Amino acid sequence: xxxxxxxxxxxxxxxxxxxxxxxxxDLVATDQKDVSATFLAKALGFxxxxxxxxxxxxxxxxxxxxGYDIHELIKAIExxxxxxxxxxxxxxxxxxxxxxxxxxxxxEQYGVKIVLAFDVDPAxxxxxxxxxxxxPIDEFSTMAVRMKVQIGVLAVPxxxxxxxxxxxxxxxxxxxxxxxxxxxxxxxxxxxQNEDLAEGLAVLSVKLDRLKTxxxxxxxxxxxxxxxxxxxxxxxxx
Amino acid sequence: xxxxxxxxxxxxxxxxxxxxxxxxxDLVATDQKDVSATFLAKALGFxxxxxxxxxxxxxxxxxxxxGYDIHELIKAIExxxxxxxxxxxxxxxxxxxxxxxxxxxxxEQYGVKIVLAFDVDPAxxxxxxxxxxxxPIDEFSTMAVRMKVQIGVLAVPxxxxxxxxxxxxxxxxxxxxxxxxxxxxxxxxxxxQNEDLAEGLAVLSVKLDRLKTxxxxxxxxxxxxxxxxxxxxxxxxx
DNA sequence: TAGATATCGATGTAAGTATATCGATAAAAG
DNA sequence: CTTTTATCGATATACTTACATCGATATCTA
Numbered sequence: 001x002x003x004x005x006x007x008x009x010x011x012x013x014x015x016x017x018x019x020x021x022x023x024x025x026d027l028v029a030t031d032q033k034d035v036s037a038t039f040l041a042k043a044l045g046f047x048x049x050x051x052x053x054x055x056x057x058x059x060x061x062x063x064x065x066x067g068y069d070i071h072e073l074i075k076a077i078e079x080x081x082x083x084x085x086x087x088x089x090x091x092x093x094x095x096x097x098x099x100x101x102x103x104x105x106x107x108e109q110y111g112v113k114i115v116l117a118f119d120v121d122p123a124x125x126x127x128x129x130x131x132x133x134x135x136p137i138d139e140f141s142t143m144a145v146r147m148k149v150q151i152g153v154l155a156v157p158x159x160x161x162x163x164x165x166x167x168x169x170x171x172x173x174x175x176x177x178x179x180x181x182x183x184x185x186x187x188x189x190x191x192x193q194n195e196d197l198a199e200g201l202a203v204l205s206v207k208l209d210r211l212k213t214x215x216x217x218x219x220x221x222x223x224x225x226x227x228x229x230x231x232x233x234x235x236x237x238x
Numbered sequence: 239x240x241x242x243x244x245x246x247x248x249x250x251x252x253x254x255x256x257x258x259x260x261x262x263x264d265l266v267a268t269d270q271k272d273v274s275a276t277f278l279a280k281a282l283g284f285x286x287x288x289x290x291x292x293x294x295x296x297x298x299x300x301x302x303x304x305g306y307d308i309h310e311l312i313k314a315i316e317x318x319x320x321x322x323x324x325x326x327x328x329x330x331x332x333x334x335x336x337x338x339x340x341x342x343x344x345x346e347q348y349g350v351k352i353v354l355a356f357d358v359d360p361a362x363x364x365x366x367x368x369x370x371x372x373x374p375i376d377e378f379s380t381m382a383v384r385m386k387v388q389i390g391v392l393a394v395p396x397x398x399x400x401x402x403x404x405x406x407x408x409x410x411x412x413x414x415x416x417x418x419x420x421x422x423x424x425x426x427x428x429x430x431q432n433e434d435l436a437e438g439l440a441v442l443s444v445k446l447d448r449l450k451t452x453x454x455x456x457x458x459x460x461x462x463x464x465x466x467x468x469x470x471x472x473x474x475x476x
Numbered sequence: 477t478a479g480a481t482a483t484c485g486a487t488g489t490a491a492g493t494a495t496a497t498c499g500a501t502a503a504a505a506g
Numbered sequence: 507c508t509t510t511t512a513t514c515g516a517t518a519t520a521c522t523t524a525c526a527t528c529g530a531t532a533t534c535t536a
Contacts, residue, residue, distance in 0.1 A: 012493070014444050018436035022419055036513060045421045049495060052514070064514045065502035081440055082447045096341030096368075103334030106419075110439050130334075150446065175446040177438065181260055181344075183283050191449050193442035197433070198256035200415065201348050202319055204431035206252050208388065208413040209320045211429050250523065274483060287525060290484070302484045303532035 009080060013054040017077050018110060019044050020054070024074050025109075036067035083111030088149050090173075091117045092164055093156035094124050094134050097179055101155060102129045112151060116143060120160070137164070144171035154178045165192075247318060251292045255315050256348060257282050258292070262312050263347075274305035321349030326387050328411075329355045330402055331394035332362050332372050335417055339393060340367045350389060354381060358398070375402070382409035392416045 009017075023043050027035055037051040044051075055068065058076040062068040078084045089107075091098055091114045102117060117134045119125055125136045135143065143149070152173040156164055161180035168176060169190055176192045178184055184192050247255075261281050265273055275289040293306065296314040300306040316322045327345075329336055329352045340355060355372045357363050363374045373381065381387070390411040394402055399418035406414060407428055414430045416422055422430050 009444070010493070011441060014440050015437040018434065018440050019419070019421075038513075043421065047495070048513090050493095053494080056515080062514055063502070064500070065504090065512050067513070081443050083443060087443075096338040100334040100338030104435070106436070107439065110436050111443060112439060151442070174449065175442055177442050181257070183257075183281070189449065191442065191445040193438050193445065195435070195438045196256065197342070198344070198348050199253040200431050200433045201345065201350060202252050202256050203249060204389070204413055204415050204429065205319050205321060205325075205349060206247070207429040207431065211412065211427065248523070276483075285525070286483090288523090291524080294485080300484055301532065302530070303482050303534095305483070 009054070009057050013057075014081070016044075016046070016050075016054055017081060020051075021074065021077055021083075021109075024070055024077075027070050028074070033070060034063070034067040035070050035073070037062070039067070078111070081111065086111055086113050087151055088113055088115045088147060089151035089153055089177075090115070090140065090144060090149050090168075091132075091153040091155060092119070092137065092140065092168070093154065093160075093179075094119045094129060095155065095157075098153075098155035099129055101153060101179075102132050105130075114153060115147070115149075120156075137167070140167060141171040144168070144173060148172070150174045152176050154180055154184075156180055158182045247292070247295050251295075252319070254282075254284070254288075254292055255319055258289075259312065259315055259321075259347075262308055262315075265308055266312070271308060272301070272305040273308050273311070275300070277305070316349070319349065324349055324351050325389055326351055326353045326385060327389035327391055327415075328353070328378065328382060328387050328406075329370075329391040329393060330357070330375065330378065330406070331392065331398075331417075332357045332367060333393065333395075336391075336393035337367055339391060339417075340370050343368075352391060353385070353387075358394075375405070378405060379409040382406070382411060387411065389413045389415065392418055392422075394418055396420045 020040060023040055024035065037048045037055070040046070041048040041051045052062075055062070055073070055076075058073075058080060060068065060072050060076045075084075086108055089112050091101060094102070094117050098117065098119075102114060107113060114132060117129060117132050118137045118140050119134055120137045122136065125134050127134055144152075150173060152165075152168040152175070154161055154165060154168070154176055158180050161178065161182040162184060165176055165178070165184045165186060169186060174190050176184065176186065176190065177195065178192055179195045181196055181198065183194075186192055258278060261278055262273065275286045275293070278284070279286040279289045290300075293300070293311070293314075296311075296318060298306065298310050298314045313322075324346060327350050329339060332340070332355050336355065336357075340352060345351060352370060355367060355370050356375045356378050357372055358375045360374065363372050365372055382390075388411060390403075390406040390413070392399055392403060392406070392414055396418050399416065399420040400422060403414055403416070403422045403424060407424060412428050414422065414424065414428065416430055416432045417434075419434055419436065421432075424430055
């Protein structure tokens with residue numbers, strides 16, 4: 001199956017790509033030219049078969065007995081995710097979470113750069129957080145149109161999420177990274193990615209509970225290799 | 239399938255539970271006594287069938303033509319997740335992300351309360367963040383043992399993650415909520431839940447890319463109902 | 477009381493994901 | 507040059523999850 005010229009990657013695969021990228025970029029520092037699926041699997045706690053399956057849709061091919069060319073692999077992954085050229089993003093809501101996101105310097109490595117922040121609270125605007133200017137929310141539209149920004153990061157309290165999302169969409173935003181625990185209603189031509197910390201916490205709670213109740217109980221969907229006890233990040237991606 | 243007395247819930251189901259809880263608790267404020275799977279489905283963008291399936295393993299039953307008793311449902315979910323009695327947790331790493339987590343007052347609703355924080359940097363210790371004391375990391379072990387804490391939140395830079403995880407485990411921690419982009423190696427009797435923001439960003443990038451390439455392309459695993467365009471949070475939970 | 481509507485619960489189907497197996501190929505070792 | 511080892515790639519299988527259908531039950535309305 002293809003979209004444009006790209007063969008399709010499943011969402012679980014997509015979610016694993018950043019991990020692969022991290023290991024691969026560390027490997028660049030060494031002298032290694034190639035890397036095997038086995039190596040990556042061990043480094044990340046996956047099965048080698050999963051790794052090969054993940055790379056299968058990419059327009060590259062490994063060599064038997066050798067592995068994959070590290071640079072080719074990095075490029076293929078970044079191409080697929082669209083992380084080669086950095087995209088600008090705006091963030092709304094400079095509370096704790098918003099500030100944390102502004103402070104997280106890692107997004108540029110993942111193709112996204114937060115270039116401006118906004119807040120409704122006048123006390124928080126007209127300052128900079130981590131070198132990023134914070135403007136009043138009223139200026140969002142003007143700036144978004146002017147800078148042709150397409151990605152919005154929503155880090156506001158639940159009750160503001162929907163109206164601000166609508167404001168974003170009117171200003172041309174087409175992708176919303178939503179950290180508010182709210183289901184946003186958006187038109188078809190806008191994509192939303194929800195991030196809900198409570199989900200991970202729920203999983204952790206249950207894992208701990210099950211760990212206590214009985215040593216080891218296989219559970220559906222739980223594919224973590226012993227002894228890591230990780231939870232596959234198979235965030236469903238509707 | 240059961241664990242102890244509880245019938246098993248799949249990880250995707252578990253991840254949806256916090257969303258159900260939120261809607262249900264909002265509903266408590268109203269006069270409604272019952273709620274239908276259809277209502278919850280609409281509120282959250284799921285299919286009614288998914289909702290009923292999610293509740294099926296719980297020790298409750300709905301009434302045809304009526305729905306589920308709201309209070310029963312809340313209790314059943316909280317029981318299953320172990321969110322009835324609040325569990326204490328320690329957090330390590332008071333950088334941006336750690337501070338954000340300390341500022342996020344929502345965890346108590348989810349059965350977890352961060353009661354103490356730790357940091358290696360002396361400049362950050364012996365202060366309070368959001369009324370939570372920050373102590374030097376050396377004191378972690380003593381306090382964890384004394385307070386019998388079992389949950390550790392790891393919000394440190396990648397290079398510190400493994401050693402601090404080991405320190406946690408030595409101090410009796412059995413569940414680690416890991417925000418560092420690192421695969422932790424832990425013994426069998428410790429569970430880890432990894433939280434990696436890059437995963438969600440990867441999904442968002444690909445969604446946006448696919449949206450641009452062509453209007454609508456069904457993609458495996460993507461079950462978002464039109465027009466929400468959400469990504470199922472099917473974080474695989476190995 | 478009777479009919480219409482809403483909803484659950486059970487069963488079955490389909491899609492997606494993870495896992496296993498096996499032959500072919502490449503490099504390294506003897 | 508031959509053997510061994512490591513690895514990919516293709517195919518097949520099992521498991522999980524999502525989705526659909528249908529009969530039974532409960533409430534509401536006339």
